[in-house]
Amino acid sequence: MQTQRTRSYSRHSREAVALLGRLIRLHRKKRKLTAKDVADRVGINRTTLRKIETGNMKCESGLLFEVAALVGVKLFDAEASSLAELRERTDDRIALLPKTIRPSEHPLDDDF
DSSP: OOOOOOOOOOHHHHHHHHHHHHHHHHHHHHTTOOHHHHHHHHTOOHHHHHHHHTTOTTSOHHHHHHHHHHHTOOSTTSOHHHHHHHHHHHHHHHHTSOSSOOOOSSOOOOOO
């Protein structure tokens, strides 16, 4: 029998997801959208939307981003058209890096 491992998240990650969830809820309410309306449009149930809005760390990131876009939460402080440009620039930078990263053969000497 396999033991289920408990995942721990950094405080920063938990705070970021909680903030995004609250922003989603704020924008949903400002647009006067019901939880059922948003859930139906995204293709999820209201329970999942509630988890997203309360910052549940186990929600799929794709769903989180889809709900955020639907209610008008801007991500990465950019317009939708510039996100594609930003992604392309990031791809260009990634292409300059090595394709694989291998562990160092020499142990790091971090004893200053």
